[in-house]
Amino acid sequence: MTTTPATSPQFSLTDDQREVRAMVREFADARIAPNAAAWDRGHVFERSLYTELAELGLMGVCVPEEYGGAGMDFLSYVLAVEELSRADAGVGVTVAVHTSASTLPILHWGTEEQKQAWVPRLASGEIIGSFSLTESGSGSDAGSMLTRAEEQSDGSFRITGTKQWITNGGHAGSFLTFARTEPGTTDASGVSAFLVAGDASGLSVGRVEEKLGLNSSNTVDMVYDAVPVAASDLLGTRAKGFRIAMQTLDGGRITIAGQALGIAQAAFDLAAQYAGERTTFGKPIGSHQGIAFKLAEMSTEIEAARALTYRAAALKMADLPHTVEGAQAKLFASGVARRVTGESIQVLGGYGYSKEFPAERFYRDAKITEIYEGTSEIQKLVIARRLLGFDVR
Ligand code: CAA
Numbered sequence: 001m002t003t004t005p006a007t008s009p010q011f012s013l014t015d016d017q018r019e020v021r022a023m024v025r026e027f028a029d030a031r032i033a034p035n036a037a038a039w040d041r042g043h044v045f046e047r048s049l050y051t052e053l054a055e056l057g058l059m060g061v062c063v064p065e066e067y068g069g070a071g072m073d074f075l076s077y078v079l080a081v082e083e084l085s086r087a088d089a090g091v092g093v094t095v096a097v098h099t100s101a102s103t104l105p106i107l108h109w110g111t112e113e114q115k116q117a118w119v120p121r122l123a124s125g126e127i128i129g130s131f132s133l134t135e136s137g138s139g140s141d142a143g144s145m146l147t148r149a150e151e152q153s154d155g156s157f158r159i160t161g162t163k164q165w166i167t168n169g170g171h172a173g174s175f176l177t178f179a180r181t182e183p184g185t186t187d188a189s190g191v192s193a194f195l196v197a198g199d200a201s202g203l204s205v206g207r208v209e210e211k212l213g214l215n216s217s218n219t220v221d222m223v224y225d226a227v228p229v230a231a232s233d234l235l236g237t238r239a240k241g242f243r244i245a246m247q248t249l250d251g252g253r254i255t256i257a258g259q260a261l262g263i264a265q266a267a268f269d270l271a272a273q274y275a276g277e278r279t280t281f282g283k284p285i286g287s288h289q290g291i292a293f294k295l296a297e298m299s300t301e302i303e304a305a306r307a308l309t310y311r312a313a314a315l316k317m318a319d320l321p322h323t324v325e326g327a328q329a330k331l332f333a334s335g336v337a338r339r340v341t342g343e344s345i346q347v348l349g350g351y352g353y354s355k356e357f358p359a360e361r362f363y364r365d366a367k368i369t370e371i372y373e374g375t376s377e378i379q380k381l382v383i384a385r386r387l388l389g390f391d392v393r
Helices: 015-042 047-055 074-087 089-109 112-123 241-277 289-317 323-348 359-370 376-388
Strands: 128-132 148-151 157-167 172-180 191-197 203-208 219-229
Touching: 015 047, 015 074, 015 089, 015 359, 047 089, 074 089, 074 241, 074 289, 089 112, 089 128, 089 157, 089 172, 089 191, 089 241, 089 359, 112 172, 128 157, 148 172, 157 172, 157 191, 172 219, 172 241, 191 219, 191 241, 241 289, 241 323, 241 359, 289 323, 323 359, 323 376
Parallel strands: 128 172
Antiparallel strands: 148 157, 157 219, 172 191, 203 219
């Protein structure tokens, strides 16, 4: 059962967008949802799934056809992540990081040579993409990273440092890596972006993260031990890499809002179905106001989050500023996901707390949407800075 509306006066999806959503939903219901509990419990990263997703065009939904993608628009991609996350949020984040944090920056800032070298392989699912920014001591304050890229006499670089919480790291063939190229700097001004191959010498997987949820996704430390990179592997302009990270996250945050939306929708659908079947005091619990009103509030919050998310996607597609709107969408949708998944457990009562139903998985998976791609506090900082014009810290 699902209650996602096809249209609303503000956001009438195009036929193509509706088709993508229906196709992903059908695939996710058949191939992903039935396995999600087992992947969660077994911490299974199902590599073959991403080959199947690529065959459906879902590893490059909004990548132009000339680079091997499906040639759809950004909202179609957000819809795909939303639907994948409805079935399994770990799959949702794998595709999200692969696409918006890895493939799209190459399309945006890459030279033609870099695009040809990387994008078709990413879009075809031959390799999975990753985004290597965060370190143990620099999460929210990303610009204070310690990883350095030392220039060699021939103009190449060697990257040394350890990145942490790297989604897809253990399975990735490409790492968009941020490192300090300007000695003497300690802030965002000295950071450059590099394209690093998964099999580069000196690059290895460190600790594998044990997480509260998202167990079907892969999160690891990546150790860079003097990893050699050519000058031609620099993405964009030297020392302007932090802007690439920020602009990449502007789009990525819209996708994470879509992921949060998918998790919330799944939790709502489960609760609504349960409320129609479970009886207490001689009638379905959904006909008690205590539960009915809860469901009414949950669905209202989800629709508000959906409107913010699709609006931010529409702005991005129109090449209009979307930093604030993407941050607002993520801030709100992630809070909705946490609240709705908690309420879904409440509707299911003891069954919600048990592993017999997926409500508890939705709850565990939802929490991370308030943390990664910028915590809710960072979203507020981004919004407040732009709206007020102060350097809020
Ligand atoms: N677009 C373009 N440029 C931007 C920008 C944006 N949205 N935001 C900042 N910049 C530019 C600034 O203009 C400035 O450039 P100049 O110096 O050339 O003028 C430069 O970037 C530095 O900006 P700030 O001074 O604002 O930087 P700051 O150090 O104060 O940090 C911050 C700003 C918003 C707090 C930033 O550090 C931030 O977003 N932190 C959170 C990091 C984050 O989201 N991490 C997520 C990790 S990835 C992940 O989670 C993936 C996953 O696994 C799911």
